[in-house]
Amino acid sequence: MPEVREFSLPDLGEGLTEAEIVRWLVEVGEVVAVDQPVVEVETAKAMVEVPCPYGGVVTARFGEPGDEVPVGSALVTVAVGSAAGGSPQGAAGAAAEAAAEDGVEAGSGNVLVGYGTSTSAGGRRRRARRPGSDSGGAGAREVAAAGAPVAVEAPVSGPVAVISPLVRRLARQHGLELARVRGSGPGGLILRADVERAAAARTPEPAPVVPAVAAAPAAERVPLRGIRGAVAEKLSRSRREIPDATTWVDADATEFMAVRRAMNAAGGAAAGSAGSAGKVSVLGLLARICTAALARYPELNATVDTEAREIVRLPEVHLGFAAQTGRGLVVPVVRGAQAMSAARLSAEMARLTEAARAGALTPADLTGGTFTLNNYGVFGVDGSTPIINHPEAAMLGVGRIVPKPWVHEGELAVRQVVQLSFTFDHRVCDGGTAGGFLRYVADCVEQPGVLLRDL
Template sequence: MSETKVFLLPDLGEGLTEAELVAWHVSVGDEIRVDQPIAEVETAKSTVEVPSPYAGIVAELHGQPGETLDVGKPLISVTPMGAAAAPSAPVAEPAEPEVEPEETELGEAPERVVEPAGTSAAAQTYREEEKAGSGNVLIGYGTPGGHGVARRTRARKASAAGPVDTLPLEDGAADPLEDGAADAGPAADADVDLSLLRTRVPGRLGAVISPLVRRMAREHGVDLGELPGSGEGGLIMRRDVEAAIHPAEPDTAAAPDVEPSPVAEPTPVAEPAGAKPAESRGVDARTGLAVSARTPVRGVRKAVAANMARSRSEIPEATVWVDVDATALLELREGLKSGTSQVPGLLAFVARFVTAGLKKFPELNTRIETAEDGSQEIVAFDGINLGIAAQTDRGLMVPSVRAAEKLSARELDAEIRRLTDVARQGKATPTELGSGTFTLNNYGVFGVDGSAAIINHPEVAILGVGRIIDKPWVVNGELAVRKVTELTLTFDHRVCDGGTAAGFLRFVADAIENPNSLLADI
């Protein structure tokens, strides 16, 4: 019997549920070592190399470049060196662990996994190997190197090819028992009575196995305690939550017969004999135009779309703006160029003014959290992680300068340049891309004056800076040509009123018009 080990695509950070396979670094038959990079994958956050937790011979590659893989699905199969090859026989699928609900103070019943009797030797072998890992860590995943046993959230199915050791399924990974998540195969036909393993408890959340289902319900305000489950034993499936989010339209075909109207109905135009439906001919049925291309929404574009849609649906936003005379700031920067050290960019100066303004108006450096019971609270932070919106070939990304309030303009300039560079290379980490508390957006580089930007959820405000152009301006009662830019602040009206937002915006504008007052630490 072979000892093939299957490595599942891990959660690469921030609860991501899928990744696109960019390229393989190994081929079937190659000998690999522990922590050797085996594949390059692109997530909604960045492009990363995935190391192997096993050493041995590559037996199978589960996926082709360009294919989107779900977290928790097989990535690569490895046969240890010296393993005796033997014919494999189908193995009956072992029983899943029983999930017992356990009451908490908030009335939610979290899952508590109980290993079934006769736990497989494969699972025990994995635990022993886990303890002897190398310690190499890739974002949220890695081999612990003797630092303790990694969390194991549920037992995994045995492959029909023989006993298989697998890595644990992380939180946020696709549930193998969810709709369409289980691969077809001999093991999928194993005679397992799921109703014996999962018992529906009315009014409790214990009948939800998949963390994806829980998250979907939480994001759309669906009460799982009152939702009937269509799965075995009353298990709540993804389709149940989707049905609650988007109720089905009434079936007009099933409506009782009514007296026909005396008004003549228009005669439908018959399709020519043998004609294919419009969609199958590549013609859009609504517009009658030929469809030139269909582009899947995935990766960064999918993440941006989901985040922006959530921001628009959840945040009651408002926008304030002001024109600013930036002549003094440009003159200051020109004067600094006579020195020997590198002169910070204009965005770094604005970032310095923003951090000073957020110290004075901390309401804009917060986050709103909603509890499961619907109550909300405003979370304030001891520090500022300043997000910098950066346009890349992969889409809009927002890496953040951590502890930005502690940095000078020169230090901010260096960090902004570094983060922008790694973001454009697709090498920014999930921590760099997901830890911001306030976003600064320089859309002036696109040649526009202003924009009512969408707030980068879950933040509560975003400041935009437009292009700097010559405009007529009144100075000391006389008309003059000055360098003018527009600042636009979009803010969450739940955390503050217009007075606070206007006070912050005016603070930053005054700093740009009189930069020497805040730049003693350039």
């Protein structure tokens, strides 16, 4: 008899207490190897595949895509060692038999024992789990004995044999009296499969003809959970706690764009002798300007400890940048950005952006930022008043770079113009500091040679 083991959602770190099931990677009855991923989940930080530490046959799985699963609650049960006895079909049969005989501890989801116990094949009495508890619930997929008889019979006296809320609801939906359904589980336990067979065996009554009536469109409700829920909570907390202010300036980015082209041309010319050089992106060069500005104004690379009533100035710049993905906005973090060149910053931001869009970021990639760079110009807009990424103290926003009429050297000309906006926590500094930071960034954009003084 194989041993049935339960695998629960492990602690995913970073203080996360729950995850949402995205998709199952295994089916009930499937043979799995040790450390094989069995489910993909989405936390408030990232999407991850969860590996199972047991090898054998999956006898049950708990929850459906979209369900929130607390840390420590059951994900699957595995009949350990079942696959060693022969073919997958034989292994699955053995697992099903094990689940039928050992249904309560196997977590098959078949039981809500009104009497509190069931008896296994070995004669031991075990306390039943309640569906909906941390170890499973109505979302569990049941393992039914193959070939169980279809039975709708005369009502029995006394209490109905032990059933789960899922089975009760299914019986109500089909208009069945559970007292007339014969259970195929241990001790006459009524399973979901018994109700479905009993419903199928009944002769369906013709549905009444109802005149068609146009129904009013229902309002759509979208759950605030996963990444979307985490973003909502963080932004709401920022608005509640941070007295923010925003200042902005238009800058002539013509020389900035010319310098970037020159950097990339120089990198390409050197590729033949020094290997392929990475391109410097607009965002990477702006990130380098930000780290130089934060070196001049370190009070903006900070956080506020509200309980201690202290401003905590941080020694390193962990630069976050907003990245739009199919699952919502995320903010990957480049750690130790103050020590990186424009080319290295560009490469690291490109790597993290690709990982974000593939759903492959880890919780560590999305936490610990000290300052955020937000390039909303990619959406074709000029300006914004961004919300600070709590618990940081400031955020630089960058609009699109577009040709505009501009007075250059006393004459009207068409120049590449960008709007820069700077939102800051007024608790960490006054407007003079914030204005000085933004003016330095704008000067570096207009005259990139200013940046060379700090390199």
